[in-house]
Amino acid sequence: MPSLGADMEAGTLVEWLIKPGDTVSRGDVVAVVETQKGAIEIEIFEEGKVHELSAEIGAKLPVGAALAVILKDGEAPPAPAKPAPPAPAEAEAVPEAAEEALTPPVAAPAPVAPAPVAPAPGPNAISPAARIRAHELGIDVSTLRGTGPGGVIVLADVDGSAQKPKAAPPKPASPMEEMRKAIAAAMTRSKQTIPHFYLSETIDVQPAIDFLETLNDGKPPAERVLLGAIFVKAAARAASKVKTMNGHFTDGAFAPSEVVNAGVAVALRGGGLVAPALMDAMSLDLAQTMAGMRDLVGRARAGRLRASEMTEGTITISSLGETGAEAMTGVIFPPQVALVGLGAPHVRPWVVDGAVVPRNVVTLTLSADHRVSDGRQAARFITEFETLMTMPEAL
Secondary structure, three states, rough: OOOOOOOOOEEEEEEEEOOOOEEEEOOOOEEEEEEEOOEEEEEOOOOOOEEEEEOOOEEEEEOOOOOOOEEEEOOOOOOOOOOOOOOOOOOOOOHHHHHHHHHHOOOOOOOOOOEEEEEEOOOOEEOOOHHHHHHHHHHOOOOEEEEEEEEEEOHHHHHHHHHHOOOOOOOOOOHHHHHHHHHHHHHHHHHHHEEEEEEEEEEEEEHHHHHHHHHHHHHHHHHHHHHHHHHHHHHHHHHHHOOHHEEEEEEEEEEOOOOOOOEEEEEOOOOOOOOEEOHHHHOOOHHHHHHHHHHHHHHHHHHHHEHHHHHHOEEEEEEOOOOOOOOOOOOOOEEEEEEEEEOOOEEEEEEEEEEEEEEEEEEEEEEOOOOOOOOHHHHHHHHHHHHHHHHHHHO
């Protein structure tokens, strides 16, 4: 059972997509696991033949538990588990004669007459009046606790039980409540373990908006590129230049990533949030970036994301979209070390070539991990991002 997030402790196997005897390759989807954040497709990272499915559908398994056994070409099946060794033999009994020889005689104590003890009431002892009242009210006397002498159930015990409201059965947590718990656990761990610092800048995005108007002219809505795709692409480019913003901090050390897997924060219908990664975002052009984002959003809302998309993001971009608040400060998704928060575009007076003109601007807030970077490097990232906003055609 792979770990599908910093907050995950266990997952429920809901579907097998392979069977014994199948041949699998790296990247194949082999199973579906239900977590607090929805159903996740599990990929295989080895090649070989499926020898055995170790886990049954419906089983809830902790992270690290075996799901299946995959054998490489020519590899022998694992040996069956050895039976537990027999318990050590009991020490041989000492012969009776020897025991008698070793045991000195002890004088028997004089018999003492036991003090008379009053018989205790039996279980569920109850007075006649209380028994009649319990029968009338349909109360099981075995559920009552007596307060009379010696624990005898009396009339007051029966009447008191009848007046107590019955406890309602506990209401099972809804999937949304479970997701909220998962988000709270991950964000609490992030704030407690990652020394966050924040830098903000208001950026002129009018050149990017004008570029998109020209690019999208005459295209149907399904083929148009949105401002969010420019944000993701620009963040990926900036992360590739400023290495300390792109990677994972694990086991007390930072491991920069050679590729930029851009996590895209997706708001789910009905509430909740996931941040699957757009893999190798640097290799995609704007149209491919937009198509990849649409695919991620659709599968996130359908509950069909892949394990790699949930665990291999190297930096996350969270945007409020076309409308909403001007600024947003985000919490880093562990084990990542940076998150880019972008408010919605707003028209503001802006100085361009010495003249004050109305422009669409966006406030960017970079959340960064102080164990890995500092303000100077974070400022470099923002400068790279801002420069790309002025020349979107280069993306």
